[in-house]
Amino acid sequence: MVANNMNRDSTLSSDAFGCKLDKLTVNQELPSHHMSILRKGSDGGDLGRVEMKGKDRGMLVGLSLSNGHSRRTANENYANSHRFDSGSVYIRDQSEDYGAEISGAFDFILFDVPYSTIAQFARDAGLPSVRTLTPVAVTKDPILANLASAVIPSLKNPAAANPFFLEQITAAVATHLVQSYGGQPVASSSGQRKLSHSHEQLAKEMLMANLDGKLTISDVAVACDMSRGHFIRMFRETTGSTPHRWLVEARVKRASDMLRNSNASLAEIAELCGFSDQSHFTRVFLANFGVPPGVWRRRP
Template identity: 45%
Template sequence: MARPAGRADSLGCSADRLHGSQELSAGDLVFYRKQAGEAAISHVETPASGRGFLVGVSMKEGHRRRLLKGARSSLHDFDNNAIYVRDFAEDYRADLHGSFDFLLIEVPRIFVARMNDERSGREVRDMACGAGLHDPILAHLAQAVAPVLEQPQLASPLFLEQLGIAIGTRLYEHYGQAVPERQARRTGLSKGHEVLAKDMLLSQGDEPATIADIAKACRVSRSYFMQAFRESTGTTPHQWLIKQRVAQACRLLRETGLPLADIAADCGFSDQSHFGRVFARAEGMAPGKWRRHAHR
């Protein structure tokens, strides 16, 4: 098939032939979702650059691509959740066969440098590249990104930041190529830092505290804070915060006659609909029904 005509996007895809294209930044990482029908694209290519690395997670089966490198080529099949990792520092050319749906993660080199600064056990220079690989952990994290890309306005900034850190950490630890230099030692947060972190999470100012804000206040790296918070509380910061908000909502439902919209606002939910969804997942029933049961 002939190479696609028309304007190519930043990843080499012919933008006018994609039937789905989304993009969202989360800290250092950039997420994309690219979807195409059976005959939408036959060829992509990008020249070498210093952008870093690109990780693709296939969201459906049936895609095949032939990677072209000089006079050599290699053919790779992508089942659902199969992944690839490539380095932007190399020219990329590929012939695509069949429809596809990929969740893509752009990892800039500044992210790798910052992870090196935050770690005490490794210094990563590159990432192991490959195609058609299987990584159920990374695939699971990618599945969590997909609905956020569809409706980014509904995503919690704390959840999105946390998810970006989790994905970045998986990439760094599993694909990062380095020689270990010293052993990292992890512990939970000190009592004072745990109290500080919880107070900052519960604060409802104009701009809610981010993981980076809290880690800085505790004088630790973001990745260390995430691990230490989990060790101290048994849960992630986002999960802990949701639990506190639901507990506060239960108290207000039981002890006051406030309308549900007011309770949603008082407890830090974005709106009554968001409050209802989160509360129902946590308590197994809608807030109004829970209130009626509590007053029996």
């Protein structure tokens, strides 16, 4: 198990979700604009009874990273036992009281999603009536599992997390959740408006000037006097690509120029072009050029 990276209040015996702090061997948190992402784990043994009083704070989505965990939930109306394997997901509304008997080792990534985030991304997806997610006991969700795996390095070192990357991942998570558990998206209307020439130029200039990842899509949307979702739709209609995909391509193009015209190391190029690390740079470059950056650099 990885080490904790959260500062604990010595006066507290349990975290916000009712888990006993002295039983947790993994206790990490990564706040973002859209939601909080946490990782909670225990190497083994029974945590006993976990209880959480209902609070009007949003939906909690849990994704298991390991096999064999089980829990029994019960209230005056029902009692159910559930087994979680790797990739299993649960969703519950935190406005309701929660109690469960926790058994065995576990390792979960939790997405603490405010109602406001659900409503925002539901509107962007064409689902204006969606305000919450449908509760789920245990279900497999490979898409969410893949998205969650991408944030594990940032959970280990939140101070080094790339804000742009984090915004894109949490936006992808929120969009997936509302589309999969909040209703089906409706088809977008034809004849969708495009960005004006001035807004297109401004957006591209801002993105190009901040390839290091310190700028977020929300920053660009505000500069264009639009909501984030509206800006993304119009940018895609105008350029044929999402802002994130356009930026990735711009980063790869700059990286290829630096490989040809500088003596910078691969790690330096990765940092200057906004990739989370050299490994991330290599994966993206390989996907775009068919060869790793080091091999590409050595070609005549």
